[in-house]
Amino acid sequence: MTGSGCAIVGLGVTEQGVGLGLEGRELRTRAVDLALADAGLPRDAIDGYIRAYVDREDLRYMGLSPNFSVSMMTGGATPVFSIIAAAAMIEAGQAEVVACVYGEAQTAFATTGKQDIGSYGYGYPMLYGLLGAAATHAFHARRHMHLYGTTSEHLGAVAVTQRDYAVGRPGTLGYGKPLTLAEHQASPLITDPFRRYDCTRNTDGGVAVLVTSAERARNLLSDPVFVLGAGTGHNIANWHQGLVYENHDNIAPAKARAFGQAGMGIEDIDMAQLYDPFTISPLMQLEAFGVVAPGQGGPFYAEGGAGPDGAMPTNTGGGQLSAYYSTGFTGVAEAILQLRGAAGAGQLKRAETALVSGHGMNAGVQNTWAHACMILGRNPRAKGATS
Amino acid sequence: MSATDQQPAEHPLMGAVRQYGGDPVDLPFWEACAQGSFLLHQCGQCGRHYWPASRCIEHGDAAMSWVAASGRGEVYTYTVMHRAYTPDTRDKVPFVIAVVRLEEGPFYHSNIVDCPHDAVAVGMPLEVVMQPHPSGLTIPQFRPRGD
Known part of the structure; x- marks a missing residue:
């Protein structure tokens, strides 16, 4: 394609x-x-x-x-x-x-107990009490904090940014329910550094x-x-190089292919709809996609960069964290609504192109996982691209 | 029933390995733990160490074997679990699960023991200490190492 x-x-x-x-x-x-x-x-x-x-x-x-x-x-x-x-x-x-x-x-x-607890297991670390995706994503968050000084308040800024979008969006979990940073900070620790409001609920x-x-x-x-373009990457490559905790996903190959096919750069993207089971997830993806430099994701959120008037409006329907969890379709659906101009009160002023990502697949001890991204456009061709 | 009809008895540790998400091919590792020894899987051609067992990314399975390792490493990243998701951790929360970067290179997920939670930090030097687990396995845990 x-x-x-x-x-x-x-x-x-x-x-x-x-x-x-x-x-x-x-x-x-x-x-x-x-x-x-x-x-x-x-x-x-x-x-x-x-x-x-x-x-x-x-x-x-x-x-x-x-x-x-x-x-x-x-x-x-x-x-x-x-x-x-x-x-x-x-x-x-x-x-x-x-x-x-x-x-x-x-x-x-x-x-119903239909879902086997084993599906939340990540191999032998279950011997040590490790179960569930929150803990495995917390490893990424803690490493990011160590490397860049990212704080729990930065993670809270992700939660608040996305809730602000959802507050005005009927049909979402966060509709009409504002969240403050203080409430985020007061919510109980689940698997440090994640608090309750750092986690998506099913x-x-x-x-x-x-x-x-x-x-x-x-x-x-x-x-x-x-x-307009799409790409895939798998984090097993980073596991083999000992870099899996620095990389939330293996975005580099996916990004190169998607943007290459579209004939675009990140500066041509009007919004990002990024897979967000936990607050660290969109933060690290914005860095990996080059919206901000590595380590700048936290300050970017704290300064409103992912908000409706920011440099890269991100997860503009509230995302998985505050809207609903329909796996990677949460972001796909929101991108389509925005590009059609059908996002109601949450409609972005500029909505010609969207970056959409998916991330997941329990890969055992290796932790994470698969990544796929695509660039969607209101028009069949990006500006400046040749057919 | 003739002797040839009998299935070989399963290794006594295999049930526990499977129950807790372990991989049967790592049984030599868990057997060694019961003897107080910490092993890694190594490629004899390039010297790369692996955990859990796998083929070498460069040399396949041409020269893979289990070898004794130092049992030393450092905290690479960690989380403090405030919820118990497994029955045997219910009376232990909060507790620390760390990803230990072993001296030989591989990551090993384990608990950090003999250390207050707020003293755990990325980069903290560690050494292995073998502990009995309710499953019957002996499991490597890690504690701060004074050099």
Whole structure:
């Protein structure tokens, strides 16, 4: 895939929240229905299906008849990765409209016990009491503090920045619920340096996007968003070099490919929607993407750089921390809304291009994980790029 | 039943290794811990050390073997756990889990013991101390090292 070969023409976002009482399949199905309606496409237009995460296939219940259905699992990088894969399948002539779908009843796991505690384990460190992604991300945060003097207040600035976005956004966990830095600082320690408000909580919800060729997108009545570039990286490379704790993700190769395909630089990006299970995550990614120099992520947040009037508005719907957790689709959905000018009171003044990232996959003792990023654009080509 | 039908008895430590997320290929490491020895997996061609066991990123499995290591290192990063997520840590919170950078290069996740939590710092020199674990394994923990 090079440049804007493909576009997202349908977005479906279900209700998102705690204890919705709907099963994952129902959430996925409703998300697909919403995406079809948004795209103005009939049900039988979907001829490819990629399901983020692994479960039985959904197709019979959804009434779909695609040529292929794939379950894909590379953690929180899966949504962006699924869009890259969808574009590749379209360019390979295997489909014209691919649905990329997520939907989980995450908050039901706690009561049903459906989710095995082993899925939160990171190998032998369980012998030492290590369980859960908060602890493994805390290692990144503590190392960053040591290297650069990043503080808990800096992490709190991330939480407050994102909550400020969510306060004005209906349908988010943070809607109408402001958070102050003092409240962040007073919240209990979970796994130091993370306090409660440094951590995302699980929510139920579904998101679906429909991907098609840029050519076909021009002939649809829907409002397309173009995939200008995409890239992947895996942090195992940094593990082998002993640099895994300095690097939240292996962003360098992903960034080079995505920006190379788009023919753009970070200065051409209007907003960032970065995977944010914990406050350290968007902070370190902004550094790795070159928005700020290494170590400057904390001051950048504290000075409002990630806010709506800052140099790089980031996680503008509240993100996973304050809006909802639909894995990497939280950022994908927000980017699409902003680029369409459909973000309501939270609409950014400038919204032509967006950087979107996903991060995840429990890789055992190696800790982290997969990374995928993409650049989405309001227009099929970036300014100055040649076709 | 003939003797050939009998499955070989599983190693007595294997159940505990599996229960706590360990990898069966690391059994020699845990056996050595029970004998008070701290091992690492090493490539005989380039000398790189690995933990947990793996192939060498340069030489594959041409010359990998378990070798005695110093049991010395330093705190590379750490967290203080204020929540217990495993049954045997419920009466221990808060406790420290550190990533120890071993002298030989690899990282080792462990608890820091014999040290107040607020004294733990990145760069703190450490030495291994073997401790019994409720699983039946003997596990390496680390304590401050006075040089």
